[in-house]
Amino acid sequence: MASHDALPLVILTEQFAKLPGIGMKTAARLAYHVMTMPADEVEAFAQALRNAKQTVHFCKCCENLTDSELCPVCEEESRDHATICVVETPKDISAFERTGEYKGVYHVLHGLISPLKNVLPDDLKIRSLLARIQQGGVREVIMATNPTVEGDATAGYLSQLIKPLGVKVTRLAFGLPVGGILEYADEVTLYKALENRNIM
Amino acid sequence: MASHDALPLVILTEQFAKLPGIGMKTAARLAYHVMTMPADEVEAFAQALRNAKQTVHFCKCCENLTDSELCPVCEEESRDHATICVVETPKDISAFERTGEYKGVYHVLHGLISPLKNVLPDDLKIRSLLARIQQGGVREVIMATNPTVEGDATAGYLSQLIKPLGVKVTRLAFGLPVGGILEYADEVTLYKALENRNIM
Numbered sequence: 129m130a131s132h133d134a135l136p137l138v139i140l141t142e143q144f145a146k147l148p149g150i151g152m153k154t155a156a157r158l159a160y161h162v163m164t165m166p167a168d169e170v171e172a173f174a175q176a177l178r179n180a181k182q183t184v185h186f187c188k189c190c191e192n193l194t195d196s197e198l199c200p201v202c203e204e205e206s207r208d209h210a211t212i213c214v215v216e217t218p219k220d221i222s223a224f225e226r227t228g229e230y231k232g233v234y235h236v237l238h239g240l241i242s243p244l245k246n247v248l249p250d251d252l253k254i255r256s257l258l259a260r261i262q263q264g265g266v267r268e269v270i271m272a273t274n275p276t277v278e279g280d281a282t283a284g285y286l287s288q289l290i291k292p293l294g295v296k297v298t299r300l301a302f303g304l305p306v307g308g309i310l311e312y313a314d315e316v317t318l319y320k321a322l323e324n325r326n327i328m
Numbered sequence: 329m330a331s332h333d334a335l336p337l338v339i340l341t342e343q344f345a346k347l348p349g350i351g352m353k354t355a356a357r358l359a360y361h362v363m364t365m366p367a368d369e370v371e372a373f374a375q376a377l378r379n380a381k382q383t384v385h386f387c388k389c390c391e392n393l394t395d396s397e398l399c400p401v402c403e404e405e406s407r408d409h410a411t412i413c414v415v416e417t418p419k420d421i422s423a424f425e426r427t428g429e430y431k432g433v434y435h436v437l438h439g440l441i442s443p444l445k446n447v448l449p450d451d452l453k454i455r456s457l458l459a460r461i462q463q464g465g466v467r468e469v470i471m472a473t474n475p476t477v478e479g480d481a482t483a484g485y486l487s488q489l490i491k492p493l494g495v496k497v498t499r500l501a502f503g504l505p506v507g508g509i510l511e512y513a514d515e516v517t518l519y520k521a522l523e524n525r526n527i528m
Binding site: 199 | 333334335336337339340342343346347348349354356357358359360361362363365367369370371372373374375376377378379380381382383384393394395399417418419422
C-alpha cells in the first residue's frame with residue numbers, strides 16, 4: 129500500500145501481513161474486505177481475537193489449549209489416563225480425535241527440539257510431561273511427533289528421558305499411507321514399510 | 329475444529345474462515361497462531377480492525393477509501409482534476425499510482441455491473457460520478473475497468489451515460505503485455521494488439 133491509502137487501512141494491512149502465510153497482497157485484499165463488512169461483524173471479529181487470547185490458556189494437565197482448567201479430553205473420566213500420546217501441536221490432537229479410535233489422553237509439546245531454529249528442550253512442555261509420568265499411573269507414552277528429522281530427534285530425546293522411569297515408550301508406525309500407490313512412495317517410506325511388515 | 333477444542337478458539341477460527349480465500353484449515357492455523365502471539369500484539373490487531381472500520385469511509389468526491397473528508401489524490405491541487413479515471417476498486421488506484429505517470433484523479437465504482445451476481449447499476453457509485461461530471465470542468469473520463477465481460481459491459485454502460493454530457497470518454501488500451509511472449513498470448517489479446525497497432 130502506498131502513501132495515498134488511508135493510514136488505518138495501512139495499519140490493518142500490516143497486521144494481516146504479520147500472520148503466517150499471508151503476504152502483503154493478500155493482506156491488502158483482506159483489509160479492503162474488512163471495509164465491506166458490516167460494522168457489527170468487524171466488531172465480532174475484533175472481540176473474537178481478544179476473547180480467544182484472554183480466555184484460552186494451557187490445560188494444567190496436558191498443555192492443550194482450553195478455556196477451562198482442564199481440557200475436555202483430560203476431564204473425560206472414561207478415557208484411558210494411563211496412555212499418553214505426545215504431540216507437537218493442539219492441531220495434532222484434532223487429527224487423532226477425528227479418527228475416533230484413540231481412547232487415551234494427550235500431551236502437547238508446543239514445538240519440536242531444533243537447535244537450528246534455537247528451540248531447546250527447555251522451550252517445550254517437557255517438564256510437565258515428566259512430572260505427569262513421575263506422579264505414577266502411566267503405562268505407555270506414544271511418541272506421535274511428525275516423521276521428520278526434528279520430530280524423530282524429539283521423540284528420541286524424550287524416549288531416553290522416559291524409559292528410565294519404567295514406562296513403555298512407543299512410536300507411531302511408519303509405512304505406506306492407506307490408498308497410496310507403491311510406485312509413488314519415497315524410498316524411506318518404502319523401506320520403513322518393508323522393515324515394519326506384519327504377518328498376515 | 330471439533331468439540332474438544334476451546335470454544336473461543338472455534339469462534340475465532342470461524343471469523344477467520346469468513347474472510348475471502350481462507351478455508352477452515354487455514355483459519356484454524358491462523359487462530360492457533362494468534363494464541364502464540366503476545367497479548368499486546370493481539371490487542372493491536374483487534375484495535376486495527378475496529379479502527380479501520382470506524383474511521384475509514386468513502387471520499388466525498390471520488391468514493392476512494394480515506395480517513396479524512398477528501399482522499400489524498402482529490403486533495404492534491406497540482407493534479408489534473410479535469411481527467412477522471414474510473415476504476416472498480418481502491419486497489420486499482422494503488423496500481424495506477426505505482427506507475428507514477430497518471431496525473432489526473434479517480435472515481436471508484438466499488439463493483440461492476442453483473443446481472444448474474446445481482447449487481448445492478450444502482451449498487452455502484454455511478455450517481456456520484458454523474459453528479460461530478462454535471463458540475464462541469466471535466467474534460468475526459470477514462471474507463472479503466474478490467475478487460476472482462478463485466479468490466480467491458482460496465483464501461484459501455486457508463487460511456488452511453490457520459491457521452492451525451494459532452495465529455496470525451498476513453499478506454500484503456502488492450503494489447504500485448506510488456507515483456508510478454510507472442511506465442512503465449514491468447515487470441516483475443518493478440519487480435520486487440522493487431523487491431524490497435526500503432527504507426528512506428
